[in-house]
Amino acid sequence: MSSNPGQEGAVAHHEHESREHASHEDAGIGRFFFGHVPEGVHGGLKQYGLLAIFLAIITFVEFVIILPEDLRGSSIVIAPLVILSVIKFFCVVAFFMHLKFEHGLLWQIFVAGLVLGLIVAIALVLLFGVFRPTPRAFSEGRQQPFVHHVEEAPHYEPLVVPTPAPLGAIAPAPAAGAAAGASPGQQIFMGAGGCSACHAIEGLAVGALGPDLTHIATVAESRVPGQSAEDYIRESIVEPDAYTVTAADEGIDQDFQQGLMVATTSSLGLTDEDVDELVEYLMTLR
C-alpha cells in the first residue's frame, strides 16, 4: 500500500478539499465576507480588505469607548472591550489564519492550547490575585524607599571558608591575615583554625556566623557561673555545645546555631597545643 504514496497523497488532498468545501456551505460570517471562496485562495483583496476595515473599525470603537474619563476601569467599559477584542481575536484566527477552512484537528489543537492557557491564567489570578487579599497592603508594610544604588555598590566582606587541612602542614607558615610577629594563637585563629571565618575580632577578623570575640576574655568570665574565663574558652573550643551562646547574651535577634561550630573544629584536628595557643591568645582579648 505504501508503493504508491503519490496516489495516497492525492486521496488525502481530495478529502481535504471536500472538507473545505463542506465548511464553506455553513461559513456564516465567512460567507458574508468572502462570498464564494475560490479553491486554494481564501478570499482576495476585496474580502480580506473588508475584514481589515471591520477590524480597524472595532479598534477605533474600542478607543472611543475608553474616552469618557469617569467610566474608565468600570465594568460598563470593561465588558464591551473584552467582547470586542474577543471578536477581533477570533476573526483573525478564523479568516486571516483561515482556521475556519482547515482540518478540524488544527482547530482542536489550537483551542486546546488556548483553553489551557486560559485555565492557567485564571488559576494564577485566582491564586495570587483574588484569594490572597490586598498584596499591596502586605508589601506596604515592608516597603523600602527606592534608592539608586549604582554609585555606591554594596560592599560585601569576603567570607573566608575554613580549609579543613591538616594543621601540622600549614601552621608553621605565617597564616594569611595575621600580622607578622603575631602570636601563634592568633595565627591559628586567622589561618589554619578557620576561626576568623565565623568570628569577628575588631581590627582583625570580620566573620559573622558566631559571636564577636573582641572582648571574649572579659565576656567569658560571666558566661557560665562558677567557670573561669580560661576554662570557658577552652570548653568553647573543644566542646562548643556545652554552652551555646543565646540571643540574650549578645543582645541580638536570634540565638546562635548549636552544632555549627563543633562541626568545623572537630574536622580540623586541632592538637592540644593548638588549643592551648588559641586559649592563650583569646585570653588577651579583654
Place this chain on the structure above:
Amino acid sequence: MAHAETAHAPPVEVEEATTTGINHRKLLMWVFLGSDCLFFGSLIATYMVYRGQSIVGPYPADIVDVPITTISTFVLLMSSFSMVMAVAAARSGNQKRLIQWLLVTIVMGCGFIGFQVYEFNAFRVEGLRYETNLFSSSFYTLTGFHGAHVTLGIFWLICITIIAARNPAGRPSGLDVDIAGLYWHFVDIVWIVIFTLLYLIGGFDAGPDAGHAAVQGWNWVTGLVS
C-alpha cells in the same frame, strides 16, 4: 511539469501523505501556536495579578500613552491584512505581488517595533526601569517578549522575501508563506489581548493614593466571592 517553467504558473506543491491528512509543517506550526498561548497566558496572568499592586511610581496612568498605542495596534492589525494578501499572492503564483505585500508587511512590522522602542524609551526617561516596581517588571516582560516575537517574525519575512526575490520560479511555495503568515497573525492576536488588557483597561491604573476604582486591582472580584 512543463508549466512550472512559465513565469506566472503556480509553484508546484508536493503534498506529502500524512496520517492526519494535514501537512506536517502546518500541523507543527499550529501545535507551536497552541503552546505559545500558554506562554503568553502565564505572562498576561502575571501582569494581571500584579495589576494595581505597585507601591512606587510611575504608575500606568502616569505614563501609558493609549492614543499612540492605538495607532501602533492599528499598524500591526493592518500588517495582518497585507500578510494575508502575500499568502494569497503566493498561492496564485504571483511572485511580484508576493514580494510587494511581504515588503509592506515588513515595513508595518518594523513600524510597530519602532513604536515599542519609542514607548520603552519614553518610559525609561520617565524613570520606569525594569526593576522599578511590579508594574514595570511585569509590563516589560510581557510586552518585551511580544516584541521579540514580532522581531523574529520580521526576520522570517525578510528571509522569505529574499528567497522570493532570488528564485522567481517556485520558491517560496504558498505553504512556506502560509506558515510564516500563521505565525505573524498569531503575534497579532496576542497583541489584541495585550492591547485590551494592558492599555485600554489597565492603562489608566493609578497609584495607591488615587482612590480610583481601577487601582484596587482584583479586590472587586474578592468582593463578589466573599
